Amino acid sequence: xxxxxxxxxxxxxxxxxxxxxxxxxxxxxxxxxxxxxxxxxxxxxxxxxxxxxxxxxxxxxxxxxxxxxxxxxxxxxxxxxxxxxxxxxxxxxxxxxxxxxxxxxxxxxxxxxxxxxxxxxxxxxxxxxxxxxxxxxxxxxxxxxxxxxxxxxxxxxxxxxxxxxxxxxxxx
Amino acid sequence: xxxxxxxxxxxxxxxxxxxxxxxxxxxxxxxxxxxxxxxxxxxxxxxxxxxxxxxxxxxxxxxxxxxxxxxxxxxxxxxxxxxxxxxxxxxxxxxxxxxxxxxxxxxxxxxxxxxxxxxxxxxxxxxxxxxxxxxxxxxxxxxxxxxxxxxxxxxxxxxxxxxxxxxxxxxxxxxxxxxxxxxxxxxxxxxxxxxxxxxxxxxxxxxxxxxxxxxxxxxxxxxxxxxxxxxxxxxxxxxxxxxxxxxxxxxxxxxxxxxxxxxxxxxxxxxxxxxxxxxxxxxxxxxxxxxxxxxxxxxxxxxxxxxxxxxxxxxxxxxxxxxxxxxxxxxxxxxxxxxxxxxx
Numbered sequence: 001x002x003x004x005x006x007x008x009x010x011x012x013x014x015x016x017x018x019x020x021x022x023x024x025x026x027x028x029x030x031x032x033x034x035x036x037x038x039x040x041x042x043x044x045x046x047x048x049x050x051x052x053x054x055x056x057x058x059x060x061x062x063x064x065x066x067x068x069x070x071x072x073x074x075x076x077x078x079x080x081x082x083x084x085x086x087x088x089x090x091x092x093x094x095x096x097x098x099x100x101x102x103x104x105x106x107x108x109x110x111x112x113x114x115x116x117x118x119x120x121x122x123x124x125x126x127x128x129x130x131x132x133x134x135x136x137x138x139x140x141x142x143x144x145x146x147x148x149x150x151x152x153x154x155x156x157x158x159x160x161x162x163x164x165x166x167x168x169x170x171x172x
Numbered sequence: 173x174x175x176x177x178x179x180x181x182x183x184x185x186x187x188x189x190x191x192x193x194x195x196x197x198x199x200x201x202x203x204x205x206x207x208x209x210x211x212x213x214x215x216x217x218x219x220x221x222x223x224x225x226x227x228x229x230x231x232x233x234x235x236x237x238x239x240x241x242x243x244x245x246x247x248x249x250x251x252x253x254x255x256x257x258x259x260x261x262x263x264x265x266x267x268x269x270x271x272x273x274x275x276x277x278x279x280x281x282x283x284x285x286x287x288x289x290x291x292x293x294x295x296x297x298x299x300x301x302x303x304x305x306x307x308x309x310x311x312x313x314x315x316x317x318x319x320x321x322x323x324x325x326x327x328x329x330x331x332x333x334x335x336x337x338x339x340x341x342x343x344x345x346x347x348x349x350x351x352x353x354x355x356x357x358x359x360x361x362x363x364x365x366x367x368x369x370x371x372x373x374x375x376x377x378x379x380x381x382x383x384x385x386x387x388x389x390x391x392x393x394x395x396x397x398x399x400x401x402x403x404x405x406x407x408x409x410x411x412x413x414x415x416x417x418x419x420x421x422x423x424x425x426x427x428x429x430x431x432x433x434x435x436x437x438x439x440x441x442x443x444x445x446x447x448x449x450x451x452x453x454x455x456x457x458x459x460x461x462x463x464x465x466x467x468x469x470x471x472x473x474x475x476x477x478x479x480x481x482x483x484x485x486x487x488x489x490x491x492x493x494x495x496x497x498x499x500x501x502x503x504x505x506x507x508x509x510x511x512x513x514x515x516x
Contacts, residue, residue, distance in 0.1 A: 006238050013235045022228050028402070028429075032422045035241060036390045042245030098227070105224045124225045129188035144179035144188065148214075151182070151221045158224060 008049050009038055012126070016057050019125040022109065023061035033060045051131045054122060058135065104165070108157040116150035123147055176200060176207045181214045236393035240417060244391065246383065384500060385444060386463045387432065387456050391419040403428045406476060408445035408495045410435050411512040416442070423452060426481040427491060430456070443499040443506075445513060447476055450492045457498060471497040471506035476515050 016037055021030035037057045046052035109117055115136060122132045123143075133140040176184075176197055183189050184197050201208050399407045399418045406428065409415065413435035421430040430448030437443055446453055450473070457470050473494035481491050495515060497506045 009238050009241070010235070018228075022225070026425070029422055032390050032392045035236060035392045039241050039244045042242050102227050105227050108224070109228075120221070120225075123186070124222065129183065129186065144183035144186070147186070148179045148182045151217050154224065155217055155220055 005038075005042055005045070005049055008041075008053065012050065012053060013038065015125040016053060019054065019121055020057055020061055022121050023058075024064050025106070029064065033057065033064065036060060051127070051134055054125060054127060054131070055135050058118065058122075100165070104158055104161045107161060108154050111157045112150055112153055116146055116153065119143060119146045120150040120154065175204065176210070178210065178214065181207070181211050182218070185211070185215055185218055240393040384442065384464070385434075385460060385468060385498070387446075388459045389421045389430075389456065391421050391432065393417055393419050399431055399433075403431045403447070404477075406447055406493075406515050407431055407433060408447040408476075409433055409514050410443060410445055410497065410509055411514050413437055413443065413512075421448075423449065424481070427479050428493075441500060443497060443501065443509065445495060445497050447495040447515065448493060449479070450494045453494055453496065457496065460498065467500055468498055469501060469503045469506055471503070471510045474510055474513065 013034060017030050017034045020033045020037075021027055024030055024033065034057070037053055037060060040056055041049055041053050044052075109120075112120065115138075119132055119136055119138070122135060127135070129140050129143045132138070132143050136143075136146075138146060180189075180197070184194065189197070201211060394402070396407065396415075396418060399420055402420055407418065408431065410433075416434040416436055419432045419434075421432075423429055427449065430446065430452060432444055432446045435443045435445070446456070448456075453473070460468050461470070473496045476493045476495050478493055479491040495510075495513060497509050497513065499506060
């Protein structure tokens with residue numbers, strides 16, 4: 001079991017951090033929570049550790065969002081935090097562009113319904129359809145439908161923002 | 173001719189279909205231009221989604237050692253199996269009572285050390301005065317400035333006033349009887365087939381290492397450089413003792429995290445130096461003392477560089493930060509060790 005957990009930890013840690021980051025929008029916090037997830041997994045030794053890890057991660061992220069609201073951090077959540085994730089060696093103009101893109105993707109993600117976003121992020125974290133179904137409460141057959149809708153809406157929203165940004169740049 | 177539904181093409185490209193379903197789809201695609209076109213569009217959509225989500229990746233994510241997390245997991249299992257279960261599931265009042273007892277021990281321990289150790293880098297005055305001086309800057313100290321900052325939230329001492337009063341009334345009061353008679357906490361019981369991981373601690377059982385200091389909150393193991401970067405070079409290290417592990421605990425967006433450094437002395441005992449906001453640090457230490465039945469002692473707090481954090485009123489609030497040393501050593505020794513504490 002320990003070997004299995006260790007292997008899971010090595011192969012999944014980055015995915016869990018990424019999954020959490022896209023929910024809490026704070027890189028340090030995402031890492032804190034990811035460590036908490038794996039500590040819990042090691043303490044509880046679940047039967048299906050991979051699905052369990054993401055289920056706990058989702059729950060922790062939800063708790064985090066609630067406490068963030070309590071702490072009136074919602075303003076922070078809705079604004080860009082460009083400096084935090086810019087690669088340090090990135091030239092300034094590229095960093096600005098990267099941050100703008102990130103902001104747009106975040107905004108596009110926020111347009112999705114909670115369930116669609118959850119399914120999309122779980123898929124991006126590498127979970128299989130049955131695992132996503134188990135965690136989200138959807139039927140396995142409905143995962144494809146949800147993913148199709150989520151992907152389409154994400155891209156459409158992003159493209160619309162991008163077009164608006166280009167138009168704005170052309171006018172100014 | 174039945175065309176392939178869009179969601180099925182998504183599932184096909186996501187490799188979520190059975191082999192027979194894939195064969196069926198591939199046979200159809202071979203003959204149907206429309207579905208092939210649909211597949212290509214969905215593949216492009218899928219790739220773009222991956223690329224867009226890739227924009228949101230964190231950089232510099234560093235995975236801590238599996239062993240380090242396993243240690244913390246072992247602590248959790250001890251809590252689930254051992255005496256801590258009682259306090260976790262006890263009524264809030266009972267838990268606060270335990271915290272009050274811990275605080276009394278903390279304060280009494282500090283008091284008993286007074287006069288034994290030169291002031292050194294520590295804050296001036298008695299431990300109570302030090303806590304008061306830390307509390308007065310936080311804005312929460314009104315009414316009970318003495319205990320407002322460095323005590324657990326919910327101010328257990330107010331509900332059990334006898335303990336601190338006793339220490340003030342009788343400076344010779346000693347907490348030792350509790351320490352001597354307290355039963356040692358049960359160590360980790362490993363689940364079948366699981367062995368304790370090898371740790372850099374050579375003379376101490378790894379489970380004992382973590383179980384002896386059940387610090388509350390979510391701690392993350394980090395390398396030295398990251399700890400230094402996160403805390404603004406405020407990692408508290410005891411000069412001359414090897415470092416086993418550095419952990420940080422996130423506090424808030426405007427504040428530097430709590431940082432805890434585990435050291436090992438030549439006889440194998442673990443000594444921790446902790447730096448962070450006075451109120452949170454006080455909570456954690458009081459909780460550790462309560463949960464270890466007073467077996468852990470702490471040094472007098474030493475003031476470090478404060479933070480200025482945003483408050484709801486708009487004016488920056490000064491957050492007093494302190495450092496302390498904790499371990500299963502007597503208070504005088506811990507106080508002596510604060511002279512070797514370097515904050516950098």
